[in-house]
Structures are given as structure tokens and as C-alpha cells.
Amino acid sequence: MNFLEERITKDGIVKPGNVLKVDSFLNHQMDISLLNEIGREFHRRFAHKHVTKVLTIEASGIAIAYPVANEFGVPMVFAKKSKSINIEGDVYVAEVVSFTHKNKNQVIVSKKFLDADDHVLIIDDFLANGCALQGLISIAESAGATVEGLGIAVEKGFQIGGRVIRNLGYQLESLAIVESMDAATGTIHFREQ
């Protein structure tokens, strides 16, 4: 097991309905040392790529993308989930259905911050059905930018998102891929990588 799988085994909580709670260290309370290690690990896995920007989606994605952007020495851009009056009209838009919140959001990125010269590493905390990632890919493509790869902290391997993204030909790196969970016993099985 790698460092993240070990931490999920220790502090992750399995709830009925295939819900994995990692809110004590990853997406509500954040363990900054762990996140820094995640940043270093993604930097190692994408070291051969030319990355000019790290792209993520609010909110918890920001805390994963921060240390990755820090390691690469590039800016981080986060997609916003709803139209703010402080965003100018000139935005890239994608539609994203949230598994967690059971709703549909428009996600937007200002056209000022992504263009055809950009080589984008897309980062998020969770991958399940892949809608958020596909929205971010769509935004990068609207900008004419190159998607160099995608880095995910926790992938639910029993949902379709990972397969869809890999079938599209992208380098998708998930630090922990959950194959199955059992809420009754609290056990979590990870995919061998």
C-alpha cells in the first residue's frame, strides 16, 4: 500500500451507499503534510510532461491542486461552479452533474487564464462517474490547450469514470483506486497498481 492507501485504511470511513468519507484529512479538514506528499507524488508521476498550468474545480480540489502547482512552479486555476457577478462574460463553460450533491452545475473558467499555449495538468480529489473531470477536459479543449494528464487522489474503481477517461487516451493517475468497500465491516479493497 502506498502512503495514501495507508491513510485511507487508517482514517477513511465507509458508509452505506458506497460513500467513502475522507473528511478528516482530505476534503473538509486537511492534513497539509499529506497534501504536500500528494503534490510531490503527482510531480514525480508527471515529471516527463510539459505542464504550464494546474487546473482543478472548487472547492476541495483546490487543496490538492495547490501542492501540485507548487511542485511544478506553475499557476493553479480553479473552475467555479456557478456564475459570480465578479466573473466577466468571457468564460469557458461546461456542464457537470455532481454525484455527491445530486445536482447539475455549470462550471466556468475565465478565458483570460487558459489558452492554446497552455499544457494543463488536471487535478481533483475524487473520481467516480467522471463528470467533473470530463467538464475540466472540455474546458481545456475549448481553450485549445493540451491536456497533459489527470491526477486524482481517490478513484472509485467500481464506477465508470476512470475507464471512460483512460479509454479517451489520457494518462490518468489515481493515487488510490478503491475496488470495493464494505460498510458493515469497514473494509476497503484497493486495486493493485
Next chain:
Amino acid sequence: MNFLEERITKDGIVKPGNVLKVDSFLNHQMDISLLNEIGREFHRRFAHKHVTKVLTIEASGIAIAYPVANEFGVPMVFAKKSKSINIEGDVYVAEVVSFTHKNKNQVIVSKKFLDADDHVLIIDDFLANGCALQGLISIAESAGATVEGLGIAVEKGFQIGGRVIRNLGYQLESLAIVESMDAATGTIHFREQ
């Protein structure tokens, strides 16, 4: 001028209606080097305080709180703006009116992540009317935690929030306090600190 005032002068954009756009480096696209410097500066200003947690509010607050928590070597907790089905019922709640989005949100923090032993440093990117900060103070107080101070990147000194928070007796440190802005000329005047 300090490093943040210089950056705002260089890259901030003044819009009619007292809107200051800093989205090219602070709250949509993030300059990680600048944020790391903000983290070091808040650590310097609150070095005499006993801090066990950094508390912020999603979304852009997360990117300011990250380097601060990193400097202090403590966890970061962010308040969420709406009730997710993945949050358990046991939460601290405060009501926050957003100046930017012209709406009212409940913000919540799980009771698991703040308690009476915590000494909290509250961090956010912007301070205008102070509603978000008062919501975070209220959540910390609901937990019985001690608020050691509040750190803000950009304060709108011509709005009431800063005065309200300082009058409550808190150490509030704003790295840049905008006294006035002129959308016609693009000029920004900062308060001498």
C-alpha cells in the same frame, strides 16, 4: 508598499461599483509563489500565538489558508457553503450573506474538527462587510474554541467589516487595506499601516 499591495497595484483591476478584481493571481488563477509569501507573512504576524487549526471558508479562502497552515504545521479546516449529503448532521452552522453573490448561505463545519481545545486562526481572501468572518467566528465560538486572530489578504477599508471585527477585540491582520478605488483612472489607494 508591501509585496501584496505592489501586486494589486500591478495586476488588480478596478471595476465600477467598488469591485476590485484580483482574479489573475489571487482567487481564480492563483500565483502559488505569492500565496506562499502570504503564508509566511501571516506566520510572522501571528508567530506569538498558539495556533492549533487554520479555519477558512470555501472556495478561494482554501488557497490562502493552505500556505498559512503549512507554515504553522497544523491542519486546515474549511467551512462549507451548503449542506452536502456527505456531511453528517452533527455540524456547527452559521448564516452568511455574500456581498459578491448577493445571496445567503448556511456555512457549516463538522463538529468532529473543532472543539474547546482548539486555538483557531481564521483566514480569508477578502474582507468587505465582514459577514463571512463573523460566521467563522461564530462557528469557532460554538465549538468553544479560542479565536487567536484573523488574517485577510485584501480588506476593503471603506466598508464596515474591518472596524466591526477590530471593535470586537480581535487581532485582525489585513495585508492590503484598500481605502479607495477609482474605476475611471484605475487607481487604488491603500491605508498606511
